[in-house]
Amino acid sequence: xxxxxxxxxxxxxxxxxxxxxxxxxxxxxxxxxxxxxxxxxxxxxxxxxxxxxxxxxxxxxxxxxxxxxxxxxxxxxxxxxxxxxxxxxxxxxxxxxxxxxxxxxxxxxxxxxxxxxxxxxxxxxxxxxxxxxxxxxxxxxxxxxxxxxxxxxxxxxxxxxxxxxxxxxxxxxxxxxxxxxxxxxxxxxxxxxxxxxxxxxxxxxxxxxxxxxxxxxxxxxxxxxxxxxxxxxxxxxxxxxxxxxxxxxxxxxxxxxxxxxxxxxxxxxxxxxxxxxxxxxxxxxxxxxxxxxxxxxxxxxxxxxxxxxxxxxxxxxxxxxxxxxxxxxxxxx
Numbered sequence: 001x002x003x004x005x006x007x008x009x010x011x012x013x014x015x016x017x018x019x020x021x022x023x024x025x026x027x028x029x030x031x032x033x034x035x036x037x038x039x040x041x042x043x044x045x046x047x048x049x050x051x052x053x054x055x056x057x058x059x060x061x062x063x064x065x066x067x068x069x070x071x072x073x074x075x076x077x078x079x080x081x082x083x084x085x086x087x088x089x090x091x092x093x094x095x096x097x098x099x100x101x102x103x104x105x106x107x108x109x110x111x112x113x114x115x116x117x118x119x120x121x122x123x124x125x126x127x128x129x130x131x132x133x134x135x136x137x138x139x140x141x142x143x144x145x146x147x148x149x150x151x152x153x154x155x156x157x158x159x160x161x162x163x164x165x166x167x168x169x170x171x172x173x174x175x176x177x178x179x180x181x182x183x184x185x186x187x188x189x190x191x192x193x194x195x196x197x198x199x200x201x202x203x204x205x206x207x208x209x210x211x212x213x214x215x216x217x218x219x220x221x222x223x224x225x226x227x228x229x230x231x232x233x234x235x236x237x238x239x240x241x242x243x244x245x246x247x248x249x250x251x252x253x254x255x256x257x258x259x260x261x262x263x264x265x266x267x268x269x270x271x272x273x274x275x276x277x278x279x280x281x282x283x284x285x286x287x288x289x290x291x292x293x294x295x296x297x298x299x300x301x302x303x304x305x306x307x308x309x310x311x312x313x314x315x316x317x318x319x320x321x322x323x324x325x326x327x328x329x330x331x332x333x
Contacts, residue, residue, distance in 0.1 A: 032087035035073035052262030073190035106172035109304035111236035117145035142241035147228035156224035156293035181310035
């Protein structure tokens with residue numbers, strides 16, 4: 001017995017390894033796509049969901065394809081809705097061409113601060129948007145808004161007249177309408193393309209999230225940065241973690257529970273980190289020698305008045321039921 005004991009242990013270990021390998025091989029894999037680098041808050045949020053689900057031991061794995069390696073930034077919602085992609089972290093306004101109501105998730109001055117953003121995420125307004133997503137076979141796993149600001153290649157941008165004559169990037173139709181109303185020329189692109197556009201002279205101004213300004217190293221290409229502050233944040237964009245509804249419903253109960261628990265933890269992390277992004281971005285730009293300009297309450301009021309006459313008015317005119325949806329959003333205090 002003693003003589004054969006090592007061989008018996010080896011056989012047992014091999015059987016355990018084989019069974020374990022079979023279990024791992026049988027785990028369901030979900031593909032999650034996003035456009036950002038591994039340093040970005042949105043990747044960290046997605047990675048937290050993947051890690052928590054893996055730790056739950058429910059034979060479910062989430063494989064993340066970052067840096068637009070699987071789908072182009074603005075081409076993720078359609079494959080998600082058609083079941084060709086399982087999950088994505090996406091600025092929902094990128095899908096405004098398919099669902100015009102989603103353009104309201106990037107509306108100038110609509111969100112006041114991060115606490116207000118959190119209240120919007122649990123409001124009847126958001127429920128109405130989720131109903132439209134459900135029509136596309138899409139659900140929200142993690143809600144989240146990120147704030148942002150402006151950057152100028154040669155000058156500071158704080159008030160509407162500062163963008164007159166500039167070639168400007170804005171994320172989303174509503175901001176494009178407002179900036180055009182201020183006299184800017186618009187060039188549409190994903191935030192991942194801003195750096196090269198500034199470098200090559202295609203752009204001389206841009207607005208995007210505080211996180212994107214840092215993760216895409218925009219501080220290397222601009223002279224002045226106007227960040228979001230606690231008092232004034234004109235730019236807020238809804239950027240949730242979405243999942244194909246049918247894929248979620250096809251998971252077993254343990255897998256669904258693990259995914260929802262992971263999403264709840266990630267949502268709290270996302271909100272807390274989003275609060276930190278604005279101040280953190282200022283420190284990075286200052287260290288790079290970029291001038292920092294702050295928007296005054298009067299500047300903010302001027303932008304919002306312009307948005308009412310351009311973006312808000314156009315949304316109501318173009319989107320069926322747009323007035324009701326806008327009123328629902330404005331009702332959240």
